[in-house]
Amino acid sequence: MSKKEFIRNFSIIAHIDHGKSTLADRLLELTETVAKRDMQEQLLDNMDLERERGITIKAHAVKLDYKALDGNTYNLNLIDTPGHVDFNYEVSRSLAACEGAVLIVDASQGVEAQTLANTYLALDHDLELVPVINKIDLPAADPERVAKEVEDIIGLDCSEAPKVSAKTGENVEKVLESIVKLVPPPENNDDKPLRALVFDSVYDSYKGVIVYVRVVDGQIKAGDTMRMMATGAEFTVVEVGYMRPTFMEKTDVLSSGEVGYITASIKTVGDARVGDTVTTAENPAAEALPGYRKVNPMVFCGVYPADGADYEALREALEKLQLNDAALSFEPETSGALGFGFRCGFLGLLHLEIIQERLEREYNLDLVTTVPSVIYKIHLTNGEMVEIDNPSHYPDPATIDYAEEPTVEAHIYAPPSYVGQIMDLCQDRRGVYIGMTYLDADRVDLHYKLPLNEIIYDFFDALKSRTRGYASFDYELADYQRSSLVKLDVLLNGDTIDALSFIIHSDKAYGRARKIAEKLKDNIPRQMFEIPVQIAVGSKVIARETVKAMRKDVLAKCYGGDITRKKKLLEKQKEGKKRMRQFGTVEVPQEAFMAVLKLDDE
């Protein structure tokens, strides 16, 4: 057990790509927590996907030993945070486990949207901030200007801020000294009843769920009966210890101020949710730590196996992923067009993409996903309200009094020269302008209220392309507001294709309908007869295209009695059919279906 004054609990916060993971790697190296030969690039990002995308998806924590210039050895607990708005809640729990945060700012790019968003989040938790100017090795680096920007915009003294290159390692040791100097040690509350904050939990097939905690009050050891305060669930503690970068270090007891893990044969991460408080059944705390909430999925879509035979495999894969991801929800659903699949709920679009990619990559599944949807609140004329996240459940318009859709408050940071384009985009996405603040001469903060369904597909990409990558974007959920919504149905040869239906604002229905009709026409191969492609609101068709009939597909020759050759061609043709998806009487190849769903990519 370390003395409290030698403990420092901190996170690293940064805008995406400002070098958080690289700096973390250097800190691990410097403290010799990881031998250089064991060093993999960006060790904290365990998953392949994280390493490829350069983003941290789930929080991790690691204990470092650092011998400081004052001769003392400090116990530094680095708690990594996910770097994307979809995981804002998890970020807030990680921060709540710390006394300080290292704020990284890119020496060429300066303060960006998530720099500010994360700073505010850190300040909300009364964290001591340690500013670090990174990437000073870049030719475009201007550490002095950026330091001034941080002082001006955030009001943080940067006179002592280390100016480092995490890439080359230059000055990185100064970051460790600043942490020791600036971040306060935790309080000693060993005598109080146990309260430990769960900031992450990970499923392990041998140990069950590994619960990552920051002990705030009291102590916990093997054999204790732990109790989750939100759910009341109790488990016998099997083991406690510290997380080292390459192994788990068992210990006798975790006490206040420390960061470590608990295992207790817990079966799913849903039983040890992020933000919950661990206490003991023997001596329970009166009150849980503040800030727990159950994270609810925001974005929904149907996930179907491309090959119906993979349905069970998909279920097993989703179950396995859910063991480790309490925010992922799924339930079986059936589509006339796509067969059996699952309605899945995600925190946001990135979360959706990550899950989809992991299913495809780690579980080798070929998937078809439907258009993502948010949760709409539909108020019926009989006074009832229904929440709809699946267009196929959309009520008969005649029974609808009014509808509401979720909105977000968005902040877009960009150079002033792009304000026009950004405003056009937000206007186009039904945004309501709230305000604009000049952060400095080179950067404005555009504040908009936007419907969530306008930003879940492609808003970020559109923003990036209109501002040549200079804009950054952050949002948080706001309220529901009344909206004029309609459900668009896609009909092929007169049959409604349920998987292609979606809910959209009435002003946008015509434009979108035309685009979809064109896309389908171009992507559906000619069939044996003419196929009308219709997009309808209720019974009213608002866009129409036609897939022309195939004219020629015939074996004219008789091949001198070689009938086998004809039979083989017939078999081949039948095989080809299997790769198509049957929509009523129309066969649509997988690619065409995907092209329609990815309408917004262009």
Place this chain on the structure above:
Amino acid sequence: MHIPFCRSKCPYCDFYSLRADDSTKEQYVNVLKNRITAEMSKIPCKADTLYIGGGTPSVLGAENLGKIVKSALPFLTSDAEITVECNPFGLSEDFFKTLAFYGVNRISMGLQSANDGERRALGRLSDSETVKKAVKNAQKSGIENISLDVMLGIPCQTEKSLAGTLDFCVSLGVPHISAYILKLEEGTVFYNKQASLSLPDDDAVADLYLQACETLEKNGIMQYEISNFAKSGYESRHNLKYWNCEEYLGLGPAAHSFLNGKRFYFERDLNAFLNNAKPIQDGDGGDFTEYAMLRLRLTDGLLNSEAEKRFGHKIPDEMIKKSAVFADNGLMEISETGIRLTRKGFLISNSILAEIL
């Protein structure tokens, strides 16, 4: 009987044929004659058709062809249809007279196109005037049952050029036309340089096909199979064997047979055949699916009465049910007597068959 010899290889053709000297041809004729006697002796009934195809059978000369026919005569019915495929180049009245003498009563000639530009693109060595002369010579020799092959969808073909070709056939008074849509076969010259061929697109080919069907029928040459047209009574008895899923014996390298319920063939190897090659087994033939696949190539289509006679059951309900959507779209016709493809249906018969079989 397959005669695997040609003067030269046409750029679209993937049938088995070679150039050969006279002694090889002589040897082949002898081996074939012996094989005919040997194999036909095993068959308890007589055949009512003999088809000598190729390749180019006419390169053997009338006497050689006559010898082959003569060796087969003991195994043929007295009214048998005896066809020889000919390349029209340099075929005299005497040539046909000799064939007629031996019993040949039907000639099939490759015209492909009456447009000499198109003929050159197809690698034909003669002009349409040569074909005309050959047809007249055959007619003068007393063989009036003549079939001309026409190709559709060939390089640079237009509605107008096809009209010319069809007029040419009609004016010669031949009672049978085979009109084949060009198919690019892998390994052929055409396949390898298709991009530079100025081939009409699928829509244009479909229109050419419909034009051919309509023009021929206007002139009394009625469609009876996807690619075959005849004046009443002149339908090729031999080719109908294939479409009716009846049995036949094919001799020669690359020749296919359907005998006693088994399909088999000789490999594409002249020397092997000359050395008494054994046929290669190709599985069972003649099940209902195969029968339906073949019958649906005929304008008569698949008939309940015939199916009942042969398989003891009518057309399965499932198949009729699947056909309904095609009938609704003018691609098939369903009646009490059976199901059949329309002309538009023929054009996409591969897709339809894959659906209903």
